[in-house]
Amino acid sequence: MTMNNGAGARRKPPTIHDVAREAGVSRGTVSRVLNGGHYVSPSAQEAVNAAIRRTGYVVNRHARSLITGRSDSVGFLLTEPQERFFEDPNFNVLLRGCTQALAAHDIPLLLMLAGTEDERRRITRYITAGHVDGVLLVSSHSGDPIASELREAGVPLVACGKPIGIGSKVSYVAADDRDGARDMVRHLLAQGRRRIGVVTGPLDTPGGVERLAGYKEVLAEAEVAYDERLVVSGDYSRASGEAGAARLLERAPDLDAVFVASDLMAQGVLTTLRRADRRVPEDVAVGGFDDSPAATAATPSLTTIRQPWDRISSEMVRVLLAQIGGEDPAAVILPTELVKREST
Amino acid sequence: MTMNNGAGARRKPPTIHDVAREAGVSRGTVSRVLNGGHYVSPSAQEAVNAAIRRTGYVVNRHARSLITGRSDSVGFLLTEPQERFFEDPNFNVLLRGCTQALAAHDIPLLLMLAGTEDERRRITRYITAGHVDGVLLVSSHSGDPIASELREAGVPLVACGKPIGIGSKVSYVAADDRDGARDMVRHLLAQGRRRIGVVTGPLDTPGGVERLAGYKEVLAEAEVAYDERLVVSGDYSRASGEAGAARLLERAPDLDAVFVASDLMAQGVLTTLRRADRRVPEDVAVGGFDDSPAATAATPSLTTIRQPWDRISSEMVRVLLAQIGGEDPAAVILPTELVKREST
DNA sequence: ATGCTCTCTGTGAGCGTTCACAGTAGAGAA
């Protein structure tokens, strides 16, 4: 018996027609005002704006999209398996940064999760159907098929981090992983450390590859012998940090520092070192990467490499919008910063 | 001189008309197949499906939305100030849960951040313009104006956690905070603790109020005197946990346990206790709330209350979709679970 | 036969916008 449609029954919103009538002009003129106001007389301009204010008019994006073919929205696509998503605080700030940068252009962000094969197919269909104008792609392991599919379909695309194993024609924004790693290892060397272990990220990710490369470069440049017993790989998770450190201690008990490719793994490394009764930083210095909340949460707090996530997100949006606007793909590399804390 | 539009120039996608021609039927029939297939003969049904597969047809949601008035998308609205957003891992899993639950219905999720007054206005406009069918509202402090505005406008709305200070006609899904608190305090009592301090959340949030209420109830039921020197408030942040514990130690140096209304604050409490040379759990037991990653990351690991975030998100989506479908608002309360670890 | 219901199908209209085009008025040049 009740109306059942909430508090204030949703009334029909005003259309461009209502505004035109209210302002005493034609649809066309209102439309022109809405789209930049070129070829509109000041008086008409003002009348329309007043009418818009009075009626509370908001453009119907569906109608607009239908004719323009644009959707004025972009997708934020996550292809990671579950665990990493909510373990890694970087995704969070990246997501927030992108949302805000887009909001400034009045563009809503659609969150898309392609964890399973099934989801991947649905999302590809959705995107290639033109329901978003472009895609912000986060963390594609190498060979992620969705990136090349989208590329193939001509969808504007910006990746976070350099995608490996894809043709070079895809835009990306990344921190200078290699240089960050160099800074950290130089810092460790400067503290007098010589037996520096490293826990890398997955070697099918740019972060995994580049940070290791930086490590090697600095060792070479300092003429410290490269010892492969000092190198183990993790998957960015806490647990893999614990395991990695255990392996390092076993293979090179004399190590006096560890460079860890993520703060989360570094937390794991700290746990293992504590269990092994190594003091940090007295016996072993530990350097992380990311400057995530985990870095300050750790005891002792972590010396780490800050990635400029705020700039990364805003650059991703900038590059994507440029590409939607017809520009060619571009790559942007941003500098990192060493943050010294208690662990070194 | 170049075409400048990426790899494969985006071709015009097939329309319902193309499918109809391909299947040898009319637009109407194709549309009916698309919308449930009632009043369609099996042979037509099959012909249409085949044609859809052959042409790679995907419905144009803008055209559909234009006429139906529905947008087949929902908003995920965050009204928190920045810090909490990416400090609180719960948002993360909530967000993921909602995205997935919606994906099952083929409904994209629009992420909306209303941090500033300005953003709030824009987003309200966007939503009330009908660009989403409903809103999942996360963490409204009391008096959050956006909730009542949306309610007023008749927008289907489901809050995460019981909104306080709003008329009762808004749907929400929440964990049973009070009961979780009761479990934790009973657990501490069972360990022989009698001087149990508490660091509450902000008292303008349901979590703040309810968890404190549970604490009081159990003390009363156990006939342990309530001592207001044992009660301090925080804001769910690490730092406020540190400060809160310091205040507790000062006002009640004899305390033998602390119930902390969030894991993040509990981490702060642990830090302060360590500085004050109180052993955990020997001297002081610490109980958290949330079972966030912070709980396992802490040393010692935290006994805490697990909130069923996966169920919370799926219930939120269920209730919202029901409401969009015309059902009345509903409240859902879900049980919590005590997780025992090293800190008690 | 006639009427009625029931399933199925095609058709026209219209959702709210933008776009292309045509047209008007005024200014300046020839």
Place this chain on the structure above:
DNA sequence: TTCTCTACTGTGAACGCTCACAGAGAGCAT
């Protein structure tokens, strides 16, 4: 004057879909 150019305005068409309606045929009772 007349012509051209520029600034501005209004008017049909679309865009791709759903919805209401009309109509066709089948089945069954009257």
